[in-house]
Amino acid sequence: MKKIIELKNITKSFDGETPVLDNINLDIYDNEFLTLLGPSGCGKTTLLRLIGGFETPDSGDIIFLGDRINDVPPYKRNVNTVFQKYALFPHLNVFDNVAFPLREKKLPKEEIEEKVLEMLSLVALKGFEKRSVTRLSGGQQQRVAIARALVAHPKVLLLDEPLGALDLKLRKDMQVELKKIQKQTGITFIFVTHDQEEALSMSDTVVVMSEGKIHQVGTSVDIYNEPVNAFVADFIGESNILDGVMLEDYKVRFSGQTFQCLDKEFMKNEPVDVVVRPEDVDIVPVEQGQLTGVVTSVTFLGVHYEIIVDVNGFKWMIQTTDFVDVDERIGIELEPDAIHIMKKSEYSNLYGDYSSFSNELDELSEVEEEDEDE
Amino acid sequence: MTNKKTRREGRVAKTSYYATLGPYSLWAMFFILVPLVFVAYYAFTDNNFNFTLEHIQRFFTATSQVIQSDGSSKEVYTYLVIFWRSLKLAVISTVVCLVLAYPLAYIMARAEPKVQKTFMTIIMIPMWMNFLIRTYAWMTILQDTGILNNFLTFFHLPGVHIIGTEAAVVIGMVYDYLPYMVLPLYSIMAKMDVKLIEAARDLGCNGFGVLRRVIWPLSLPGVINGVTMVLIPSVSTFYISQKLGDGKFFLIGDAIESQYVANNLHFAAAMAFILMVVLLVCMGVMQVLTARHVEGGK
Numbered sequence: 001m002k003k004i005i006e007l008k009n010i011t012k013s014f015d016g017e018t019p020v021l022d023n024i025n026l027d028i029y030d031n032e033f034l035t036l037l038g039p040s041g042c043g044k045t046t047l048l049r050l051i052g053g054f055e056t057p058d059s060g061d062i063i064f065l066g067d068r069i070n071d072v073p074p075y076k077r078n079v080n081t082v083f084q085k086y087a088l089f090p091h092l093n094v095f096d097n098v099a100f101p102l103r104e105k106k107l108p109k110e111e112i113e114e115k116v117l118e119m120l121s122l123v124a125l126k127g128f129e130k131r132s133v134t135r136l137s138g139g140q141q142q143r144v145a146i147a148r149a150l151v152a153h154p155k156v157l158l159l160d161e162p163l164g165a166l167d168l169k170l171r172k173d174m175q176v177e178l179k180k181i182q183k184q185t186g187i188t189f190i191f192v193t194h195d196q197e198e199a200l201s202m203s204d205t206v207v208v209m210s211e212g213k214i215h216q217v218g219t220s221v222d223i224y225n226e227p228v229n230a231f232v233a234d235f236i237g238e239s240n241i242l243d244g245v246m247l248e249d250y251k252v253r254f255s256g257q258t259f260q261c262l263d264k265e266f267m268k269n270e271p272v273d274v275v276v277r278p279e280d281v282d283i284v285p286v287e288q289g290q291l292t293g294v295v296t297s298v299t300f301l302g303v304h305y306e307i308i309v310d311v312n313g314f315k316w317m318i319q320t321t322d323f324v325d326v327d328e329r330i331g332i333e334l335e336p337d338a339i340h341i342m343k344k345s346e347y348s349n350l351y352g353d354y355s356s357f358s359n360e361l362d363e364l365s366e367v368e369e370e371d372e373d374e
Numbered sequence: 375m376t377n378k379k380t381r382r383e384g385r386v387a388k389t390s391y392y393a394t395l396g397p398y399s400l401w402a403m404f405f406i407l408v409p410l411v412f413v414a415y416y417a418f419t420d421n422n423f424n425f426t427l428e429h430i431q432r433f434f435t436a437t438s439q440v441i442q443s444d445g446s447s448k449e450v451y452t453y454l455v456i457f458w459r460s461l462k463l464a465v466i467s468t469v470v471c472l473v474l475a476y477p478l479a480y481i482m483a484r485a486e487p488k489v490q491k492t493f494m495t496i497i498m499i500p501m502w503m504n505f506l507i508r509t510y511a512w513m514t515i516l517q518d519t520g521i522l523n524n525f526l527t528f529f530h531l532p533g534v535h536i537i538g539t540e541a542a543v544v545i546g547m548v549y550d551y552l553p554y555m556v557l558p559l560y561s562i563m564a565k566m567d568v569k570l571i572e573a574a575r576d577l578g579c580n581g582f583g584v585l586r587r588v589i590w591p592l593s594l595p596g597v598i599n600g601v602t603m604v605l606i607p608s609v610s611t612f613y614i615s616q617k618l619g620d621g622k623f624f625l626i627g628d629a630i631e632s633q634y635v636a637n638n639l640h641f642a643a644a645m646a647f648i649l650m651v652v653l654l655v656c657m658g659v660m661q662v663l664t665a666r667h668v669e670g671g672k
């Protein structure tokens with residue numbers, strides 16, 4: 001695969017002190033759907049703006065198809081952006097918005113018309129040419145923004161949380177559609193989101209970031225199954241993260257028990273973080289359990305139950321289709337492939353215990369966030 | 375939920391808005407419309423307040439002799455010449471104001487809030503001064519032995535003769551009316567979404583392209599406002615031309631003033647009326663043209 005963009009030791013700070021991007025190294029390949037994933041404020045937009053040419057790095061190089069482009073202005077870069085709030089030109093109609101980059105290139109009229117109409121049909125907006133962009137719904141504006149950014153066939157399309165403002169249903173549709181458009185056009189997409197589900201479902205490559213650093217780069221499956229540290233394990237999906245000690249290859253001890261696992265090449269008796277996904281935990285009768293605990297809460301979520309189990313003070317989250325009752329004592333069994341071992345990091349002990357977990361609290365805070373957005 | 379609430383509050387606000395509008399519209403009617411009606415009434419009546427077109431006619435037909443540079447004299451339409459000259463100087467001043475104000479407003483709108491405030495104060499300060507004083511100040515600057523020429527001779531540069539030329543009148547008008555151009559431009563540019571400028575750059579525009587294809591069309595309403603607010607007072611301006619133009623460029627405002635002072639109220643009103651009609655037509659044409667331009671995209 002051909003490298004299209006290389007980021008080398010990129011550092012960026014706005015106040016000259018706290019780095020917003022801290023030594024970023026990343027290779028982006030031709031024709032891939034790459035997602036920058038991380039919590040709000042971790043530097044995703046800044047990284048995208050560096051690639052688009054709206055910021056320059058304090059140090060490090062941005063290489064585009066072999067050339068250093070640190071100081072190349074945006075209009076000379078073969079990269080286009082779908083902005084967070086679309087940034088459509090309010091004085092132009094749908095057609096003229098999409099035609100904007102083509103007119104700048106002074107293409108002949110017929111060619112412009114042909115390309116614009118082709119793009120509008122790609123984003124399912126045929127027949128809207130004459131419509132004012134101010135009279136479109138959010139989803140339609142989104143499509144115009146995508147068409148406008150794609151019409152000049154850039155090598156790379158940058159998308160900054162493009163689905164953030166859409167409601168859930170529309171969001172799911174657009175996810176599928178974006179993926180389809182990327183396949184059809186063969187253009188490299190660099191997509192920014194703070195929604196891990198969105199990232200996992202759409203991307204060829206996921207880049208997990210926090211606090212201006214890249215933690216892990218990999219396929220969705222890699223990232224989910226083999227998170228490199230407690231931050232990634234916690235940010236991507238649900239995780240029980242426990243303190244453990246690697247006794248020897250394939251043998252780890254935690255919660256006072258020794259378990260078989262598939263990991264090796266740690267030092268003898270090296271302290272580690274142990275990740276167990278809630279859906280990988282088997283519930284067994286107490287006498288067969290490697291661990292035992294008391295159920296403290298049960299939440300029905302449609303496909304499965306989500307239960308919290310207190311095992312000697314550490315609260316596990318388990319997803320199961322079996323019904324158990326609150327206060328029931330159950331046994332827990334872990335297959336070797338349910339266990340993933342990570343090296344200790346600065347994020348150890350920050351995540352992965354569900355003692356303060358409450359579904360209701362989560363929902364409440366989500367509702368509040370939505371209100372603020374309005 | 376939030377939506378419904380604000381909508382209901384909006385309705386309440388609207389009702390009381392109309393309620394307060396009643397007395398206000400009476401007030402506005404009295405102080406804005408009544409004088410206009412009087413101007414029209416005087417324009418079409420003679421000294422005994424009988425209807426006449428005499429004054430209107432006089433404006434278009436009165437002639438006088440002017441001495442040309444070769445010594446021969448020529449008959450010209452007195453008031454049409456004055457009117458044309460006023461219009462010309464007003465348009466020049468308006469264009470100069472626009473050219474000066476546009477980049478200034480843009481820079482202001484993009485500056486930090488503190489810098490914006492400072493700019494704003496500097497622009498407003500001259501407005502706190504009486505315009506007679508301002509005009510006198512310019513006289514002392516522009517005179518042949520004034521500050522400007524002293525400055526030039528100090529650096530051994532040739533002096534300039536400005537006072538008594540059209541340029542001096544234009545300088546005076548631009549100085550007086552520049553704030554009225556800057557403010558509407560500034561307010562529309564401050565509201566402009568920076569992301570639109572970034573989007574244009576992203577889509578292939580260099581600096582000039584961004585200006586031509588995004589900033590300019592989006593700022594048109596501000597341009598219209600600014601042009602209106604500068605053109606109208608500069609067409610009807612008086613005194614500036616008397617002082618800075620050495621009395622050589624009699625403008626329509628001066629003509630109206632002198633007729634008024636000479637107690638020819640009816641002819642003064644007729645000129646004011648014609649000026650008003652011409653300006654209204656100009657503004658109307660401009661509105662239609664730009665509305666079409668702005669809507670062109672819709």
Ligand SMILES: Nc1ncnc2c1ncn2[C@@H]1O[C@H](COP(=O)(O)OP(=O)(O)O)[C@@H](O)[C@H]1O
Pocket residue numbers: 014015020038039040041042043044045046047
């Ligand atoms: N123009 C700017 N000036 C100062 N600080 C900025 C600027 N842009 C972003 N930041 C800061 O940089 C950090 C990362 O921002 P951003 O890249 O927007 O994060 P994300 O897109 O991941 O939410 C934030 O702390 C933000 O406050």
Ligand SMILES: [Mg+2]
Pocket residue numbers: 041044045160161
């Ligand atoms: Mg962002």
